[in-house]
Amino acid sequence: MEGKMTPFKALFAAATLINLATASQPGAARPVAAPMRNLQWGQINFLHTTDTHGWHGGHLQESQYSADWGDYVSLAEHLRRRADAEGRDLLLVDTGDRVEGNGLYDASSPKGRYYYDIFREQAIDIICTGNHELYQAPTADGEFQRTVPNFQGKYIASNLDYIEPESGKRVPMAQRYKRFRTKNQNLDIVAFGFLFDFTGNANNTVVQPVRDTIKEPWFQEAIREQPDLFVVIGHVGARMQEFKDIFQAIRRQNWFTPIAFFCGHVHVRDAAQYDAKALALGSGRYFESIGWMSIDGISKSKDMATSASVSFQRRYLDNNLLGFYHHTGLNSSTFPTERGRKVSKMIADARAALDLDHIYGCAPKDLWMTRTPYPGPDSIYSWLENEVLPDVVVNEERKHIPRLGIINTGTIRFDIFKGPFTKDTTYIVSPFLSGLKYIPDVPYKVAKKVIKILNNGGPILSSPDVANPRFMAIPEQITPREPPVQPAPEAVFDVLPDQDGGQKALGDPDRQPALVAGYTTKDDLGSDGDDAVHSPLNFYNVPNCIQAEIGFPADAEPETVDLVFLDFIQPWLILALKFSGGDYREEDTVPYLNGTLTELMVGWIKENWKIHC
Ligand SMILES: *[C@@H]1O[C@H](CO)[C@@H](O)[C@H](O)[C@H]1NC(C)=O
Ligand SMILES: *[C@@H]1O[C@H](CO)[C@@H](O)[C@H](O)[C@H]1NC(C)=O
Ligand SMILES: *[C@@H]1O[C@H](CO)[C@@H](O)[C@H](O)[C@H]1NC(C)=O
Numbered sequence: 176m177e178g179k180m181t182p183f184k185a186l187f188a189a190a191t192l193i194n195l196a197t198a199s200q201p202g203a204a205r206p207v208a209a210p211m212r213n214l215q216w217g218q219i220n221f222l223h224t225t226d227t228h229g230w231h232g233g234h235l236q237e238s239q240y241s242a243d244w245g246d247y248v249s250l251a252e253h254l255r256r257r258a259d260a261e262g263r264d265l266l267l268v269d270t271g272d273r274v275e276g277n278g279l280y281d282a283s284s285p286k287g288r289y290y291y292d293i294f295r296e297q298a299i300d301i302i303c304t305g306n307h308e309l310y311q312a313p314t315a316d317g318e319f320q321r322t323v324p325n326f327q328g329k330y331i332a333s334n335l336d337y338i339e340p341e342s343g344k345r346v347p348m349a350q351r352y353k354r355f356r357t358k359n360q361n362l363d364i365v366a367f368g369f370l371f372d373f374t375g376n377a378n379n380t381v382v383q384p385v386r387d388t389i390k391e392p393w394f395q396e397a398i399r400e401q402p403d404l405f406v407v408i409g410h411v412g413a414r415m416q417e418f419k420d421i422f423q424a425i426r427r428q429n430w431f432t433p434i435a436f437f438c439g440h441v442h443v444r445d446a447a448q449y450d451a452k453a454l455a456l457g458s459g460r461y462f463e464s465i466g467w468m469s470i471d472g473i474s475k476s477k478d479m480a481t482s483a484s485v486s487f488q489r490r491y492l493d494n495n496l497l498g499f500y501h502h503t504g505l506n507s508s509t510f511p512t513e514r515g516r517k518v519s520k521m522i523a524d525a526r527a528a529l530d531l532d533h534i535y536g537c538a539p540k541d542l543w544m545t546r547t548p549y550p551g552p553d554s555i556y557s558w559l560e561n562e563v564l565p566d567v568v569v570n571e572e573r574k575h576i577p578r579l580g581i582i583n584t585g586t587i588r589f590d591i592f593k594g595p596f597t598k599d600t601t602y603i604v605s606p607f608l609s610g611l612k613y614i615p616d617v618p619y620k621v622a623k624k625v626i627k628i629l630n631n632g633g634p635i636l637s638s639p640d641v642a643n644p645r646f647m648a649i650p651e652q653i654t655p656r657e658p659p660v661q662p663a664p665e666a667v668f669d670v671l672p673d674q675d676g677g678q679k680a681l682g683d684p685d686r687q688p689a690l691v692a693g694y695t696t697k698d699d700l701g702s703d704g705d706d707a708v709h710s711p712l713n714f715y716n717v718p719n720c721i722q723a724e725i726g727f728p729a730d731a732e733p734e735t736v737d738l739v740f741l742d743f744i745q746p747w748l749i750l751a752l753k754f755s756g757g758d759y760r761e762e763d764t765v766p767y768l769n770g771t772l773t774e775l776m777v778g779w780i781k782e783n784w785k786i787h788c
Contacts, residue, residue, distance in 0.1 A: 217469030225439035228276030249515030270439035271305025289525035303368030331368025369409035412441035536784030624755035
């Protein structure tokens with residue numbers, strides 16, 4: 176048998192080849208095949224990313240989302256080529272929150288040292304700003320000085336100004352809107368780029384409330400243009416009032432013109448049908464998803480009768496190499512483009528330079544934000560409340576005083592998976608710079624009511640002085656969610672990509688893989704939006720805030736406590752104290768500990784999760 180390859184050996188050789196040729200990041204989980212639904216190509220087609228939060232290296236620990244930004248560059252190149260060949264148009268959209276939430280952005284000093292050059296490699300046609308680009312003044316500077324010029328002519332800021340540091344002059348962050356024609360069909364498009372009515376920005380930007388922007392003369396003129404299609408992109412959830420207001424303003428002037436909305440901020444896959452000729456698409460979060468929208472029946476004649484049959488379709492692509500092979504008909508050796516490979520290498524080099532795989536400790540089990548009930552043994556919030564906060568909320572000078580430690584659930588951004596907790600994981604789980612403050616010696620009968628008001632006091636806390644209390648919770652909960660749907664028993668999908676991208680017909684029961692858990696989206700168009708068919712994940716709501724009681728006497732209630740809290744929630748906390756009968760002001764709050772909550776949590780992990788993985 177010497178020299179002759181057995182079938183087994185041949186298979187093994189092929190698999191090894193694939194490993195070498197696969198792009199994505201070194202060490203990333205291998206994608207797993209799933210039954211697939213195809214892309215529905217239309218006259219004009221869009222690829223949409225949003226809320227990528229620095230995850231441009233992909234999800235190294237999750238096989239279903241382990242492609243990287245370089246793979247997306249390759250995907251877009253192939254799909255553009257197909258659009259060109261077939262005389263269709265393809266546009267790429269990104270709706271903000273590109274930064275904060277992953278070591279690739281947050282771990283460098285200054286932040287984003289590698290991110291700007293990586294992100295710009297994707298040829299995005301319409302792009303706008305999210306709130307995360309604006310919390311910290313240097314982030315907004317970076318946006319204005321780097322991302323805006325990187326996407327010159329593509330970047331739109333309909334309701335956002337920047338204040339130049341030297342002159343103090345207030346200028347538009349970018350053009351207010353743009354009118355352009357598509358490459359292949361010469362479609363006439365008017366596009367806008369909005370941010371929701373965000374108030375937490377640093378003082379070097381100014382966000383104009385949307386209800387005011389739509390009264391501006393430039394906007395009123397723009398919506399009186401007679402394009403073939405309006406494209407409204409925004410860091411705004413599909414079911415948030417800001418987009419409804421824009422929709423109504425446009426419709427008052429244009430009863431029939433189709434409008435495509437691209438949404439962000441709320442981190443969900445969602446499509447909202449505003450009317451028969453307007454669809455709003457939300458494309459998830461953290462570069463797990465790439466949204467697809469296609470439109471047919473766009474009329475260039477402005478003849479209302481012929482534009483009567485506009486139709487919209489949508490697809491949510493998992494950020495998954497096998498899915499990308501499927502949608503392009505390519506495989507591991509033909510899929511990566513030169514530019515895509517270059518970008519994957521830029522990311523790998525940056526991850527190595529930042530030492531993102533450096534291990535701080537080893538998580539003994541999975542800890543979930545919303546996949547298990549809170550409180551509960553596998554809840555990340557119960558872990559914080561019962562294990563972490565009692566150990567870290569300790570000020571040496573006041574450690575004998577009982578205290579309440581209150582943090583908001585939104586400060587946690589991602590699950591912790593069993594296994595290595597790395598430098599990268601740190602920024603993934605909590606990228607924020609918030610620290611702990613306190614109010615000393617608050618009567619316990621006042622302090623103990625605060626958590627209830629923070630969590631249930633929506634109406635009570637709806638004061639003009641503070642933002643919506645829901646902003647303390649996780650973004651995924653800002654708009655109400657449908658429960659997960661079971662995958663349809665009848666296969667609406669038609670092919671099953673193999674590990675090498677070859678396509679196998681469904682129907683052969685031996686070839687049906689066990690479904691991987693993932694998105695099972697239900698939106699206004701139905702429950703067939705996801706490209707890969709998954710088994711559903713549970714989703715449990717979490718409160719706005721959680722609280723740990725620390726150093727309490729065993730037998731009695733304390734008279735007074737130190738009320739310790741994450742500085743992010745201060746405006747709501749002060750208001751909640753008023754409602755519970757405590758008259759405190761901002762001046763009464765003092766730093767409790769040095770360091771951010773994230774640093775305190777990592778310190779705890781280094782100490783308590785020392786075991787080897
Ligand atoms: C913003 O606040 C900083 C720090 O308080 C201050 O130095 C700066 O002048 C302010 N900038 C503007 C544009 O108001
Ligand atoms: C990919 O497809 C090309 C062209 O169809 C083929 O020659 C090649 O063997 C395939 N590669 C793999 C790894 O399947
Ligand atoms: C923070 O650190 C400074 C300098 O080390 C120290 O003087 C101060 O007391 C610390 N504050 C708290 C609240 O621990």
